[in-house]
Amino acid sequence: MLPFQIVDGLLMKPGRLFYASMMSFWMVMLSMLALVFTYAPQGGVQLAGLALFASPGLIDPMLVAMTAIGFSASAQSVLLGLVGGFNLGAAGLVLFSMLFWVFGQEAEQRDARPLAEGAAACGAVAAAAVVMISFAGGAAGFLLLLQLLALGGLGLMVLAVGRPxxxxxxxxxxxxxxxxxxxxxxxxxxxxxxxxxxxxxxxxxxx
Missing domain, CATH: 1.10.287 (Helix Hairpins)
Structure with a gap:
């Protein structure tokens, strides 16, 4: 499909613009969560002269909870990496689901729902890990709320994609x-x- 045909299809179908904006938001949010879990414990990352995720405020409750549970530093890195990986995987599945649902024809749109369900499953695993660690360690922070919010958004996205x-x-x-x-x-x-x-x-x- 040519680029001008894609733009024309979006303009003729305003419902798809809503789906594209909604899915893009959750994709960006999941990507940001993955970066927080990956780089915040390391003191952030430098990108084009900017210090990103340098403040440990979001990740501190998770670190405190894992320390209280008794996880070693290497175990903490592995757990945070897994949670970040699941969030990143969810973001990737949301991206492909958006491409299939917004830009695809009827045959491709049928494949968008399994991708959205896979994204929701990845988000559920990440949220479950954060909930268990936060509650077991007695330190539930704002990052837990963001993770649960992302999971709720993925659930709503699955319902929206399944609707004709x-x-x-x-x-x-x-x-x-x-x-x-x-x-x-x-x-x-x-x-x-x-x-x-x-x-x-x-x-x-x-x-």
Whole structure:
């Protein structure tokens, strides 16, 4: 599909613009969560002269909880890496689901829901790990709330992707009605023509 056809399709179907913006938001949020879990314990990362995720405020409750539980430094790194990896995997699945649902045809749109469900499953695993560590360590911070919020957003996205586009459904109904009208007219014309042929044949037989 050419780029101008994609843009034209989006402009003709405003519902898809909503899905694209919604999925993009959750994709960015999940990516940010993955980066927080990955780089915040290391003191942040330098990018183009900017210090990103340098403040440990978000990740501190998780570190305190894991220390209280008794995890070693290496175990903490592995757990945080796994949670960040699940969040990053969820973000990638959201991206592909968005491409299939927003830019794809009917066949590709059917494949968008399994991808969205996979993203929700990855988000659920990450949220479960954060909940268990935070509650077991007795230190539930703002990062836990963000992780649960992301999981709720993924659940809503799965419900939205599974719902047919009303614009497309109405368009299909109108097209089906138009085809039925054409078939009915063709049948009526064919019947009238057959009746005329039968009448002429009867007259010739009588003469």
């Amino acid at each position: 586009d009303p614009v497309e459904v109405s368009g299909h109904d109108e097209a089906a009605a138009g085809i039925d009208d054409v078939i009915a007219d063709h049948v009526a014309t064919h019947a009238a023509f057959s009746a005329q042929i039968a009448s002429l044949s009867r007259r010739e037989f009588q003469t």
